[in-house]
Amino acid sequence: MSFGKRIDGPGGRRRINRRQVSMLASAVTLQGSRSVIVEDLCLRGARLVGRDLPEPGAELLLRTNGGALLGRVAWASHDCRGVTFDEPVED
Numbered sequence: 001m002s003f004g005k006r007i008d009g010p011g012g013r014r015r016i017n018r019r020q021v022s023m024l025a026s027a028v029t030l031q032g033s034r035s036v037i038v039e040d041l042c043l044r045g046a047r048l049v050g051r052d053l054p055e056p057g058a059e060l061l062l063r064t065n066g067g068a069l070l071g072r073v074a075w076a077s078h079d080c081r082g083v084t085f086d087e088p089v090e091d
Contacts, residue, residue, distance in 0.1 A: 018042045027081075028061040029054050038064070045074065045084040053081045 018040040027036045027048060036050035046062065054060060054073050062069045062083065069089065075082040 018047075023064060025062055025064040027053060028063060029058055036062075038062075039080075041089070043088040045071065045082060048081045048083060049079055050081075051079055053079070 019042065020040050021038055023038040023041075025036050025038050025048070027034045027050065031054070034050050034053055036048040036053065039047045039049055048062075053076070056073050056076050058073045060071060060073065060083065062071060069085050070087075071083040071085040073081050074084045
């Protein structure tokens with residue numbers, strides 16, 4: 001559960017650099033599929049924005065034009081979700 005955690009407190013640097021992106025994707029769960037926007041991405045996770053997204057702890061498959069990634073919702077805030085991937089993303 002270290003996705004996006006800062007190493008030296010507020011205002012510091014994150015453990016893993018995030019790349020800001022604006023990419024359309026689908027978040028697929030057992031309850032259905034939702035369209036999302038991937039706002040940032042790193043080797044271990046991503047921040048998603050969308051409506052009616054799953055709650056923390058839920059597994060999901062994030063599908064993009066480039067493939068699919070299996071992960072779990074780590075945190076939720078309004079229409080945003082932080083997702084940690086089961087395996088690190090390759091470039």
